[in-house]
Amino acid sequence: MGILVVGSVAFDSVETPFGQVENVLGGSATYFSTSASFFTDVNLVAVVGDDFPQEHVDFLRSRNIDLRGLAREAGSTFHWKGKYGYDLNEAQTLATHLNVFESFKPRIPTEYRNADYLFLANIDPELQMEVLSQVEKPRVIACDTMNFWISSKPEALRRVIENVDIFIINEGEARQFTGEVNLVKAARAILGMGVKTLIIKRGEYGVLMFSGDSVFAAPAYPLEEVFDPTGAGDTFAGGFMGYLANTGDTSEAGIRQAIIFGSVMASFNVEDFSLERLKRLDYHEIESRYRNFKSLTHFEGLTGGENPLR
């Protein structure tokens, strides 16, 4: 099966109340690919500068991520600098140096164009459309975006949404995009734009999925130690798409399981800076936390016979 992902590979400098790191590996496509690589093959399309160290290339290769689509241009790699307060749900961007990413034109290698699963990470929706024009018919297309594109290119974003199956967005962005304060109304408005499945990320509160008349709520895993939420959304998307690509099960039941695997992956990622936790993650931990999600959310349904009401 395998997934094609187009997004950013970056350096991050991040400060949280629990520590800080400078120029560490980051970027939406990096988090996505690493997370998805636990489930399936990943083909990555992104651009880095000539300052991008071999060490990071080696790490991505060690995850079996195919890097033929990783362009290297003269100049510096995209650099994001941000800070989180005790409310880890909201990042404050201190600096964004696009560098080589500024003139990024995604060129999909021929051998990637028949990918069955495509993830359009958060980039300019016009570039997302260019990617769509280069691929054959993927079975599942998912995409992410951010507040900047919602306010600057809403029409382009709508065109993207009309062409994708699964749209992944955070709570505030869903409200911003639709002008609806009520999240259920915002979700209905976005489904009305032609997307089949909408996943709304709510940070430490988990995820809501809307699809037709069905709604699914998944909590975030309650963690005692959250060091750095950077990349949690892309790590979620990587686990989610990775599971779909691995199983091929895009039924509602399959999508729900995929959401839990995405949540599992995100819950690990926030336990350390950069991709450090994913680097030392093993399969048994993933399975074990999936089971913990089951016991975290399980309650008995009503049988026909009982009547707890008087």
Added chain:
Amino acid sequence: MGILVVGSVAFDSVETPFGQVENVLGGSATYFSTSASFFTDVNLVAVVGDDFPQEHVDFLRSRNIDLRGLAREAGSTFHWKGKYGYDLNEAQTLATHLNVFESFKPRIPTEYRNADYLFLANIDPELQMEVLSQVEKPRVIACDTMNFWISSKPEALRRVIENVDIFIINEGEARQFTGEVNLVKAARAILGMGVKTLIIKRGEYGVLMFSGDSVFAAPAYPLEEVFDPTGAGDTFAGGFMGYLANTGDTSEAGIRQAIIFGSVMASFNVEDFSLERLKRLDYHEIESRYRNFKSLTHFEGLTGGENPLR
């Protein structure tokens, strides 16, 4: 079985982006009792002024709520005035007129003292202790509080907590009470104070329950129309305790089901101002929404055989 509840019966004036009401029926014990009355018998202890209309007394009686403990004093009934912005999670208090509630000394009628289930709604923790000294050995004692008591009487509140089985508190209060930003750490600290089960309310994000090493996450029901969140927490507690009292099942499985019934009741309550939605609620709606909660949260567990990881 039956529940004894001690708290406030009040008039509320509430403004939300969707409308406003003046001097409508409110109060923690009112919401709690009405909600619990769908499941079991309720004995209410509170005080009202001589301005409290017969119409409200008749309504509470119509719910089979025993009002022998409802004292009537000369003066005005407690009046709360508040306002919500589009973020319905946070009320802004515009005025609090305690009136007859200021000198409230809960006196538990003799015939209520052997109650099996006791709910101490949000009142002065010193008064909560006085209630505890008047009752025999309830099977289950639960209590609520608020930020005002956490900052003004933390020691008295700790003494209450040492004597109750279930403590219900909201997210911000849990952080305030313990000084822990991380909610899991805050929960561990509160469990360490001697309470067996801690329920943390997170408004539109649902509820987390901590008990021993077990954690349970229940979402709030995603609603398209939320008119007024006033009383949601007490309505939750009423459904929760009502279910426990009805079934007598205080196992972990029973407590999880009780949390879902509490969430069901709260989800109805926010659909209209004051207790209007509860007044026109019927049993079939409660059962039906419970089933909807099951489908809202259900996903398949892992069987031994599959391996979605590569």
